[in-house]
Amino acid sequence: MLLLLLYLTDVLICCQAAVSDLQTDLGSNVIINCDLDEKEVYWILLKTPDPPTLILRSFPAPTPPFYINNTFRKKYSVQFKHRLVINNVTVDELGVYYCMNTRTPPKLSNSTRLYINESTQLTGLTGCHNITATDYTDQTHWLIISIILGLMNGLLIIVVVGLVKVFVVGNRRSAEQSQQLNADLQQMQVTGQHQDQLHYAEVNFSKLRRNIRSSQINSTYAALNLPRS
Template sequence: MKIIQLQLYVLICCRAAVSDQLTDPGSNVTINCDLEEDEVYWIFLKTPDPPTVILRSMSTTQSPFYLNKTSRKKYSVQFKHRLVINNVTADELGVYYCMNTDSPPKLSNSTRLHFTESTQLTECHNHTAVEFIDDQNQTQWKIIIIISALMNGLLLIAVIGLVKVFVVGNRKSAEESQLNTDLLQQNQVIEEDQEQLQYATMDFSKLRRNIRSSQINSTYAALNLPKS
C-alpha cells in the first residue's frame, strides 16, 4: 500500500489535466475512467490528506473489491469502470483518479468534484450562522458561569458568617456559664467565711464572760478577810 501511495504522489504531481464536475448535496454522481484496462484502482485525493485507494474494479466481475468497508455504502461501480458516488456530502468532495494495476502505472485524467456556487454560498451562510450561534452560546455560558460564581461566593460568605456567629455565641455562652460558676463559688466562699467569723465572735464573747467571772471571784476572795 505504501508503494501504491508513493506512485500516486509521483503521478499526481506530474499530471495537470483536471476537469471540474459540479453537483448538489445528496445527489448521485458518476465519474468515468478513460483507461482501457481490465482492472483499475479508483483513487480519491482530498488535500491535505494523502491519496486513498477506494476500491479495485474488475471487468470480469460486477462486484468490486473494497479496500475499506465503509466505502461499500458510498461507492459502487458500473460498466466500463464507471465510479458511482451515492448521496454526495462534503466529505466526498475532492479529486478522483483511476489507475491501472500493472506496470508501468498509468493514471487517468482527474475529475474534481465540488458543489455548485449556490450550494457553497448556502453552506457559507450556514457556517456563519452556526458560528454566530456558537458565539452566542459561549457568551451565555460565560454569563451563567459568572453569575454562578458570584452566587457561590455570596453563599460562602453567608456560611462563614453563620459559622462565626455560632462559634462566637458558643464562646459567649461558655464564658457566661463559667462566670456564673465562679460567682457561685465566690458566694459560697464568702458565706463560709461569714459563718466562721460569726462562730469566732460567739466564742470570743464567751471567753470574755469567763474572764470577767474569774476576775470577780478573785476580787471577792481578796476582799474576804480571815476571821479573827
Template sequence: MWCQAAETLDQLTELGQNVTLNCDLDDEDVYWVLLKQSDSPSVILQSFSNPTFVFHFNKTLKNKYSVQSKHRLVIYNITVDELGVYYCMNTDTPPKLSHSTRLNIIEQTQLSEFNTTECKNHTNVKEENSTQLKIFSLISVLLNAVLIITGFLNAVSVENGCWNRSGNGSQLYNTELQQIQHLKESQDPKQSQYVTVVFQTV
C-alpha cells in the first residue's frame, strides 16, 4: 500500500539544472520513489548505507539519478519528465515514509501565479462593471418614476382647473336666470313685454 508523506516541501529549479533532495530517514537501506500527478508511484532506486552501492530499477536512469551520503538523491539535467513529488521510504513492513519534496520549474510556478492574478483582476473588473450597470439601471428607474409622477400631478392640476372654471360658469349662468325670473315677476303687465338683459362675459 502506497501513501504519501504528511508534509510536502516545494523546491523550485530551472530546466537543465542539477538538484539534490534530502532524505530524513536514518535507516540503512531506503527506496527513492517518484509520484507524478497522472501516474502511480514508481521506485527509482534503492540506496544502501554505502553510497557507492546503488540499485537502479530502470537501467536507463543511471545517468539521471545518483545517491550521495545520507541517502541524498541527485537528479541531473532536470527536464519536465523529472517533475513530481519525491520521497524516500525504508524497507520495513509497513514502510515508513520521509517528508516529500515537490519539484517544480520556476517559470511554470511564476506563470501559474501570473495567470491566477490575471484571472482575479479580470473577475474584479467584471464585478466593477456589473456594479456600475446596476447603479445606472437604478438611477434610470428613479428618473422614469419621477417623470411619471410629475406628469400625473400636472394632469390632475389641469383637470381641477377646468372643473373650477366649469363650476364658476354654471354659477354665473344660474345667477343670470334668477335675475331674469325676478324681472318677469316684478314687471307691470301693462308695460312693454320686452326686457333688456345684460349677460356677464365669463
C-alpha cells in the first residue's frame, strides 16, 4: 500500500508548481525543511525516471528516526520539526526531496530540488523540470497498468486461497462424516448381534421349561394311576 502511494505521489509531485530550487556544492551539508504540521512524516527522494526512494520515517523528539535502509544513516539525519539534514552531498543525493504524512489520504509538502551548478550537470537527476509531457504520459500509463495488474493479482490470490480453503474444509467434513457413518454402522451391527443372541437364548429357555413341566406332569400321572386288580 505504501509503495502504491509513493507511485501516486511521484505523479503529483512532478505536476505541482511548488518546487523550489536549492543549489549546493558537492561535499557540503544541506538542510531541507518540511512544511507539514504532522507528528510523523516520511522523507522521500525522487530521481526521475527511477521510482521514489523512501529514506526514513521521522517521529517527534526525542524518538530517533526509522531508516528504511541502514546505509542512509551515514547520509541523512533529522533535526527539530522534521528538518532533513544531508551530509557530504554527492551526485547520488541530487534530486527532488519532499515529506509526506503517514496517514491516508496522503498529504505532501512543497518539494525542494537539490542540484549543483556545473556545466556537467546530470540530466534526469535534477528533478521534474527536465521531464517532458511525453514522459509524464508514459509514466502515467505505466502507473495505471501497474495498479491494474496489482489489483488483478491480489484478486486472483484471494480466489485461489478461498478455493483451497473450501476444498480442504470439504474434504475434512467428508472424512469426518464417513468415519461417523462407519462408526454408526458398526454400532448397529454389534447391537443387532446382541439382540439376536438374547432372543435366541430366551426361546430356548422357554422350550426347556415346557419340556421340564411336561415330563413332571407325565411322571406324576403315572404314579397316581394304579393298576386295576
